[in-house]
Amino acid sequence: MSDKKLGIGFIGSGFIAKFHLQSFVSVRDADVLGVWSPNHDNASETAQLARTLNVGNARAYDSIAAMVADPAIDAIWLLGPNFARIENVQEIVDAIRSGKGTLKAIACEKPLARNVAEATRVLELVESVGLMHGYLENQVFAPQIETGRSLIWARGASATGRPYLARAAEEHNGPHMPWFWRGDMQGGGVLNDMMCHSVELVRHLLTKPGEPRESLKPVSINGRIASLKWSRPEYAERLRKTMGKEVDYSKHPSEDFAGVTIEFEAQDGTRVIGEASTSWSYVGAGLRLSAELLGPEYSMSWNTLDSGLNLFFSREVSGRAGEDLIEKQNAEMGLMPVVAAEPAAYGYEAENRHYVNAFLGRVKPMLTFHDGLEVVKLLMAAYQSAEEARTIELPVVGIENFKPAVARGAWHP
Numbered sequence: 001m002s003d004k005k006l007g008i009g010f011i012g013s014g015f016i017a018k019f020h021l022q023s024f025v026s027v028r029d030a031d032v033l034g035v036w037s038p039n040h041d042n043a044s045e046t047a048q049l050a051r052t053l054n055v056g057n058a059r060a061y062d063s064i065a066a067m068v069a070d071p072a073i074d075a076i077w078l079l080g081p082n083f084a085r086i087e088n089v090q091e092i093v094d095a096i097r098s099g100k101g102t103l104k105a106i107a108c109e110k111p112l113a114r115n116v117a118e119a120t121r122v123l124e125l126v127e128s129v130g131l132m133h134g135y136l137e138n139q140v141f142a143p144q145i146e147t148g149r150s151l152i153w154a155r156g157a158s159a160t161g162r163p164y165l166a167r168a169a170e171e172h173n174g175p176h177m178p179w180f181w182r183g184d185m186q187g188g189g190v191l192n193d194m195m196c197h198s199v200e201l202v203r204h205l206l207t208k209p210g211e212p213r214e215s216l217k218p219v220s221i222n223g224r225i226a227s228l229k230w231s232r233p234e235y236a237e238r239l240r241k242t243m244g245k246e247v248d249y250s251k252h253p254s255e256d257f258a259g260v261t262i263e264f265e266a267q268d269g270t271r272v273i274g275e276a277s278t279s280w281s282y283v284g285a286g287l288r289l290s291a292e293l294l295g296p297e298y299s300m301s302w303n304t305l306d307s308g309l310n311l312f313f314s315r316e317v318s319g320r321a322g323e324d325l326i327e328k329q330n331a332e333m334g335l336m337p338v339v340a341a342e343p344a345a346y347g348y349e350a351e352n353r354h355y356v357n358a359f360l361g362r363v364k365p366m367l368t369f370h371d372g373l374e375v376v377k378l379l380m381a382a383y384q385s386a387e388e389a390r391t392i393e394l395p396v397v398g399i400e401n402f403k404p405a406v407a408r409g410a411w412h413p
Contacts, residue, residue, distance in 0.1 A: 006356050008056070009034035009067045011088055012079035013046040015176050016109060020077060021046070023348035024055040030356040031056035034067045037080070064091040069100035075359050077136075078108040083185045085113050089125050096129045105132035105359040111196040111379065112372030114187025114407065116400045119376040123369045134355045134365040135372035139168075139197050140204040141347035141354065145291065148300040153209050156298030162266065163295035166202040167275045170194045170289050171282035172328035174230070174256070178243040181230075181254060183406040189254025191225055191382060192404070194278040196375050197289075199260065199382075200367075202274030205293045206264060213371060216272070220263045222391040223382030225255035225406075227413040229281035253413060254406050256280040260382045285337050286326035289346065304345060309338040380404070 008030055010017050017035070024032055032050045035058055037043035043060035050058035061067040068076070068091075080088055085108075096103060106126055112135060113119035126133050139145065157163060179185045180193055207216045227249070229235055236249040259277040266272065282288060289304040311325070312335045323329045325338045327346075339345050358365040377395070383404040385392045396402075405411040 004360075006030040006359055007033045007072045007074045008077055009036070009061070009070075009073040009075070010046065010058075010077050010079055011036050011064060011067075012077075012081075012109075013037035013039065013042040014079070014081075017046055017079045018049065019343055019346075019348055020079060020352065021050055021053055021055060023343035023352050024050075025053055026344065026349045027055075027353045027356055029360060030352075032058050033072050034058055034061050034070065036061045036064050036067050064088060065095040065100065068092055068095040068103050071102045073101060073103060075105040075107065076103065078106060081179055081185075082111060082114050082187060083179065086118055086121055086125075089122050093125045093129050096131075103131065105134070107134040107136050107355050107359075108369065108372065109136045110372070110375075111187075111192060112369060112376055114192065115403055116373070116376055116380050119369075119373045120400060123373055126369060132359055132365070133369040134358060135367040135369055135375075136351060136355070137197065137200050137367055137375075138347035138351045139170075139201045139289065140366070141350035142289075142302075142345065143347070143350065144302050144345075145201070145205070145347070146350070148302060149205055149293065150209055152293055152295070152298060152300050156295050157208070160297040161295060162208070162270065162272070163206060163293050163298075164270075164272045165275070165292075165294045166205040166273075167292040168198040168201040168205075168290070169277045169279075170197050170287075171277075171279040171284070172287045173282060173330050174280040174328075178247050181239065181243055181247045181249075183252065183254040183404075183411070184409055186254070186407075188379075188383065188404050188406045189225070189227075189258070190256055190278045190280045191223070191258035191260075191386075192379055192407075195258055195260065195276060195379055195382065198276035198278055199262065199274070199378050200371075200375055201291055202262065202276055203264070205291065206272050206274060213367070215267050216264045218262050218378060218394045219265050219271075220391050220393050221260055221378065221381045221385055223258065223260045223385040225383070225386045225413075226257045227253045227255055228257045228279075230256045231413060252409050253411070255411070255413070258382070258386075260378075260385075262378070284330060286323070286330050287328040304339055305337045307337045307339045307345075309340060311336050311338055
């Protein structure tokens with residue numbers, strides 16, 4: 001495929017699919033040609049957006065199998081809900097086994113699956129038909145992260161020693177869709193939804209550029225979870241009104257805050273620390289991504305709300321609620337930061353450029369489903385640590401059978 005464009009089909013038509021579409025405006029050698037969603041109208045709208053953005057002559061398909069069967073589709077971007085992950089991948093694999101299409105690769109949004117058993121099954125299915133695979137983790141591709149990491153290791157670490165502490169956080173006021181809020185569907189709460197970003201980011205920052213991800217081995221983890229905001233009666237009622245009666249945090253809450261501390265061991269035996277936190281209870285202008293990397297005589301910091309562009313609107317300026325200033329926007333008045341070109345700032349452009357090149361055979365995928373599985377193992381170990389209120393040594397025996405209490409409806413904060 002190295003001498004042609006990569007034909008891409010999307011599974012999913014939600015918020016994240018639109019972010020990916022916007023990023024493909026700046027990605028060469030790829031066309032988004034298809035979209036499938038269980039809601040055909042949504043798939044048609046997403047396909048129309050692809051055509052409007054001129055990122056491909058996309059059309060909506062009636063089934064995943066039909067999209068896979070189209071010889072123009074070389075790769076699938078799996079962007080749908082994680083509760084449908086195995087079902088979606090099984091349909092892809094069944095189509096390939098029946099001789100349909102010429103699919104070569106698949107990329108999957110975070111998390112790879114809801115638990116270790118499901119993530120293992122996804123990996124097994126994909127490899128059973130010989131597909132290349134890439135695990136989509138946009139934050140490690142964010143331009144400020146890549147520039148800062150490279151300079152820290154080239155200048156600071158080379159002179160005074162490797163970094164010893166990384167911190168990362170993702171925080172906002174809650175997801176767009178009801179299924180995210182339901183532990184039984186999503187597999188947990190904010191830890192399962194967003195900690196996958198932060199634990200991989202701290203590992204990335206602490207890993208020397210050019211060395212494999214496996215050069216830094218996690219040896220212990222301590223996790224904590226809490227429902228700080230959304231199980232309070234007035235906010236539980238707000239959730240019921242906005243997300244539907246099935247989202248009832250007075251009876252079946254999920255965690256809206258999570259924190260983990262991971263101890264890693266480098267190949268030379270040095271121990272380093274990663275701290276990560278995630279929240280659906282953050283109150284601020286909107287989505288805040290942040291990170292720090294510290295070593296003996298240096299440090300770096302990143303905060304997406306320090307965007308370099310701020311707008312002020314007085315009380316006389318009224319307008320409808322939206323997300324035209326920043327993702328998960330929480331206000332339309334006062335001094336507000338604006339993140340220009342969010343798909344680039346958050347790493348989606350560089351991420352998709354990388355995986356297009358990987359699937360065209362030009363580079364090795366930075367992260368694969370094997371890495372996605374390791375992230376899920378860390379998430380499940382963090383849940384187990386939180387439930388048992390203790391630090392857990394890694395790897396955890398029997399983690400493939402673990403299902404968080406939040407996912408089982410048995411968590412009572």
